[in-house]
Amino acid sequence: PPPFRPKSPRSRPFKTFASSRLHLAISPSPNPRPRQTLGALSDPMGAAPSTPRLGEAGAASPGAAEQMFAALVGDRAYPISSEFWRQLLELPLTQQWPRDRVLQACHAFAQNNYHTKHLAKILIHLVWCLQECTSASSVTSSVYRKAINAAYISSIFLKFIIENAKADNWQELCLDIDKDEKGLEIFPSDQSVEYFLMKGVLNYIGSVDVSPESCYLHHELLNLMLVLMSTQLCSGPSPEPKDVHPFIDAAMLQDSSIVASVVQKLLLNFVRRPQIPSNGSHPVFSDDGGPGVLQRVGSAAANFVLLPYYTFNYFVSASAEGTTSQLADNSLLVLLILIYYRKCISMNESIPTDGVYMSDSNTNVKDAPAFHENPYCKALNNAKDIQFDHADVEGNAQNGPVVSLSFASLFDALGTCLKDESSVLLLYSLVHGNCDFQEYVLVRTDLDTLLMPILEMLYNASRKTSNQIYMLLIILLILSQDSTFNASVHKLVLPSVPWYQERLMHQTSLGSLMVVVLIRTIKYNLSKLRDVYLHTNCLAILANMGPHAHKLSAYASQRLVSLFDMLSRKYAKLAELKNDKALKVTPDQMEADIISDDTSTELHIYTDFLRIVLEIINAILTYALPRNPEVC
Structure with a gap:
């Protein structure tokens, strides 16, 4: 029989990121002692000079640091060419603030930003710092410090404004700036601030390798990207043409060269898992090892909780399962957000003949919502193995830049890190969308590298949501369509399966383990989730594997x-119940009809389940009986 094939992935979308709007929660300072208030927050100018200064030789006294931040959040607008911005970004941020003052500063900044436009100005200065980091042959620590401070300060206030925005068009950001202002002569007149920002950030991420010197800046830029793209959390679960997401929309408009370089660099970060030096120095930490002002702000106002499993931490730690890398994890999150962003085409737009896809292949084209093509998703789907170029063999060379990396390294990295849903989603995206990577996986002889973590997660299905289980099953369903895959899993023998607790499994084949785990998932689904679609996928995988079964173990049989x-027993019970209700006379005929319809529907479902199981057993008996004596 022809193999079962998965439905369109967009016909049943699964949630990967938190969809609820998260609000800022800052507790009062635990220190009850009276302390000096930052007077400039209530009176931003106070007795301070018209232009805050660092003092002699640029020394940063505690008073000067507070004065600079008071001016930043105050009601006086500093021109973009003012010396104030250089002094602010070069400031060693070691001053500690309690949390209530951080919140007070965020409120003041958001209120005064309407006329100061300080947010747009600091974002422009961030891009200028990144351009300096990219163009210079040797980058000094002061240049890195300015860029890191600009990225960190921007993310703090951006996150606060986004979380507390009252309008969906994000007017509170106040990114419109007078381009005739002195100092903006080099600013591209045809670009908006958000486009200029995303181009600068993405260009740096895609063109500069992670090194011990640049790792902190990469870390801050990835955090900033998460904040910039978090505007989606304030929209509904389904994209609408009227939805406005200024920063990620600007990211979708970047040149193909930038798009390809960003996708490649984010994948390489995930594969290489660069570590932040534990003995390195970072501007947001004070010299005595205590948290500086930005670290305190980070723990209070800029704690990135956009994703449920994301924790803000500068240092890495080793676990029994391997070494974690915050840079790798953040790179993966940014990549997933970029490739799964969907921009609807409004009714007023003319729909182009290419660059558009429908949300559901089973839906009438006239009724299906149309989306702009996502360049990052396209770049990932067209990624090539650096060790084997299909263009020379098949003549299918791609126009424009192509993402190239080692599929072997990517395969190994996925096998090592396939413990959370972000890594599973990346594997799903590659197997479903990238034909070259799918072919590479199918010809590998060590399929247990990927399959064992997947089967272990299915074994612990009670700890997973139905959407997570669905994603794992779709990966197996796609792979099981290939006869070579089905033959390989039955020939690969596992010495032991330590995580399987119901029975000791020694010298069992990977195919037998798949059968056991899939049947266990079916029984769990019938008793708990009762999701027909998950059940059908499990049976479809078994049906694809049936004709290729080889030495199926006694336990699997x-x-x-x-x-x-x-x-069979469930079907017989439902059939008997239906017959009893058909003969029983009840005064409430409408209620009886509803119950009868529910029973008939469930009976029909179990009829389909039984038919598929019979086909599986029949395929084994017909095509593979000599190789599977235990089935008899």
């Missing part, structure tokens, strides 16, 4: 027969 027995 017994579980397969017990599944048929369980479904």
Whole structure:
């Protein structure tokens, strides 16, 4: 029989990121002692000079640091060419603020930003710092410090404004700036601030390798990217043409060369898992090892909780499962957000013949919402193995830049890190969208590298959501369409399966383990989730594997027969219940009809389940009986 194939992935979208709007929660300072208030927050100018200064030789006294930040959040607008910005970004930020003052500063900044436009100005200065870091042959620590400070300060106030925005068009950001202002002569007249920002940030991420000197800046830029793209959390679950997301929309308009370089660099970060030096210095930490002002702000107002499993931490730690890398994790999150962004085409736009795809292949084209093509998703789908160029063999060379990396390294990295849903989603994206990577996976002889973590997660299905289980099953369903894959998994023998607790499994084949885990998932789904779609996917995988079964273990054979027995008894019970209700006379005929319809629907579902299980057993008996004596 022809293999079962998965439905369109967009016909049943699964949530990967938190969809609820998160609000800022800052507790009062735990220190009850009276302290000096930052007077400039209530009176931003106070008795301070018209232009805050660092003092002699640029020394940063505690009073000067507070004065600079008071001026930043105050109601006086500093021109973009003012010396104030250089002094602010070069400031060693070691001053400690309590949390309530951080919140007070955020409120003051958001209120005064309407006329000061300080947010737009500091974002422009960030891009100028990044351009200096990119163009200079040797970058000094002071240049890195300015860029890091600009990225960090921007992310703090951006996150606060985004979380507390009252309008969906993000007017509170106040990114419109007078381009005739002195100092903006080099600013591109045809670009908006958000486009200029995203081009600068993405260009740096895609063109500069992570090194011990640049790792902190990469870390801050990835954090900033998460904040910039978090405007999606304030929209509904389904994209609408009227939705406005200024920063990620600007990212979608970047040149193909920038897009390809960013996708490649983010993938390489995930594969190489660069570490932040534990003995390195960072401007947001004070010299005595205590948290500086930005670290305190980070713990209070800029704690990036956009994703449920994301924790803000500068240092890495080693675990029993391997070494974690915050840069690798953040790179993966940014990549996933970029490739899964969908921009609807409004009714007023003319729909182009190319660069558009529909949300559901099973829906009428006239009724299906149309989306602009996502260049990052396209770049990932067209990624090539650096060790084997298909263009020379098949003549399918791509126009424009192409993402090239080692599929072997990517395969190994996925096998090592396939513990959370972000890594699973990346594997799904590659297997479903990138034909070259799918072919590479199918010809690998060590399929247990990927399959064992997947099967372990399915084994612990009670700890997963139905959407996570669905994603894992779709990966297996795509792979099981290939006959070579089905033959390989039955020939690969596992010495032991330590995480399987119901029974000791020694010298069992990977195919037998797949059968056992899939049947276990089916039984869990019938008792708990009762999701017909998940159930059908499990049976479809087994049906694809059936004709290629080889030396199926006694335990796997017994579980397969017990599944048929369980479904048969359930079917017989439903059939008997339906017959009893048909003969029973009830005064409430409408209620009886509803109950009868529900029973008929469930009976029909179990009829389909039994049919598929019978096809699986029949395929084994017909095509593979000599190789599977335990089934008899």
